[in-house]
Amino acid sequence: MTDDERLARVALTRVLEPGDELGGRWLREFGAVEVVRRLVEGREPLPGASAQRWEGMRGRAARMRPERDLAEARDAGARFICPGEPQWPAQLDDLGDARPTGLWVRGRPSLRIWALRSVAVVGARACTEYGAHMAARLGAGLAERGWVVVSGGAYGVDGAVHRGALGAGGATVAVLACGVDRPYPRGHTELISRIAEQGLVVGELPPGDHPTPSRFILRNRVIAALTRGTVVVEAAYRSGALVTARAAARLGRFTMGVPGPVTSGLSAGVHELLRGDAVLVSDAAEVAELVGDIGDLAPDRRGPVLPRDLLDPGAGRVLAALPARGLMAAEEVARGAGTTTDEAVGRLYELRALGFVERHGDGWKLTRQAMISLRGDRSGC
Template structure:
């Protein structure tokens, strides 16, 4: 990446909106230096836009001050990373002509190295306590397993995920829809500053630039492309988090969803995603099993092992043949268990020694504890 090329891309960052595929095609076909020259000098119009649109771009270009932007970035501890640089994450190239012209990066680690083992965690801004809990827990769990958590630095799920990672001493990246030197939302200034100190804050917009609704949406494609997969925690039907998930699907990345209550409107979008082709996950181990390396498996999920689970099959059949309430004769129990009376009596004495049954005269009955264990305490199977 030559100095002229870098300077041209910085200038174009003031002119072309993030994700503009027409501008991306210009850069691919003519080169950033030539595109910047035509725009900043009012040269020959580039193809694919109307004369009105071209005039608007020229007006923006006239106010571009790339040297000033780079100097302002340096003063704020921000660097500009372009395609071709050693720190450029190659997976962003999957965006084609919609890939960023470059990324402004605040923080010490290498963006390329961190992106190699990263996962996006996104969701509702106005999340519930459940959503915040799941985001923080998931973020911490992923951090403990050596994964980088990428999110958007917003209120709600994003902030909870970042905090979970930071609390676990892990690595996190905030991708902003504004200049990385001016944290947004303002209420997260302290959080984003901490992320910059412990992790990375990145964005496409030049220093001091402000967010807009469209920039938030376009920012999400960077989150999706940068990571191996995207996890959505709480999202309504119309949600920016779902935009990120769908971008991840288009790019061939893994898409995951954390389920919530069926009665919650904030979980409706996630559930719709799961009904399509996303994978249901409930913790960090399940996320890593999907996106991690071979052998990074989640533990088997099973309920607690109960004493009756350890019984030999014959004894278990005899235990199951006892009624939930009252006593039964050995003969009746034997018929229920499909065995002889002598075998049933032997099993019953074995079960008595283990505390499952007790003898009452000529009959046998379950102990109180066994009644709860075997029949749920209601005399029903």
């Protein structure tokens, strides 16, 4: 990457929209310097550009001031990185011609190093308390496990996951749909400033540029490509978070979803993902198990171990043959357990020693403690 090529890419961030695949093809075939030259001179339209589009791009090119943009970025504590440079995350190259022209990065850490162990957590802006709680838990849990948490800095799930990671003293990255010197939304100015101090704020657009609906959608491909996997926490059917998850799936990344109530429209999009190839996750340990290294396993999920679970099968069958109330003769217990009377009597004495049964004359009954234990066991069925 020569200085001229780098400066040309800085200039083109004011001309090419994020995700412009035709522009990406021009960069690949001709290089940034040649693209800028043709835009400035205007005599040789680049292949594939209509007359109307070419004229519009030339109008934008008249506003190119790369040196000024770099100076404004420096004043905001930001820098510009290009494909192929040491700090460039190579996984963004999976986007092909939709790869960013370059990235404006605000913050001290290396984006390339951080992206190697990163997970995206995205979701609804107008999330419920449950969605905000789960996002914050995931952000904190992933940060505590050494993962970099990536999101979009928006209200709702994005803000909650960033705050969770920051609160745990961890690493987080906000990928914006505007200039990195222009926090958006305005209500998250303080949050994005904290992210820039403790983590990274990243964007494709030059200093001062504003967001648009299409830029939000196109920003999501960067979140998907940058990370090992994407977790969706609450999303309606038309949510931008689903765009991120589907982009992740197309790129061969892991897609995960946090389930919610089936009656909630804000979980309907997540459930639709889970009906496909997405994996259900409920906490950071399950996310880390999926996207992490071999041996990074979540704990086994199981209910409490009851005293009855420790009995061998023969004793368990004899215990199950006893009624919840009243006495039963050993012969009846044997028939219920499908064994001999002698075997049943031996098991009953074993169970008495363990506190499960009592003997009254010729009959046997469950102890009070055994009845409580059995009721608890059956309540989980």
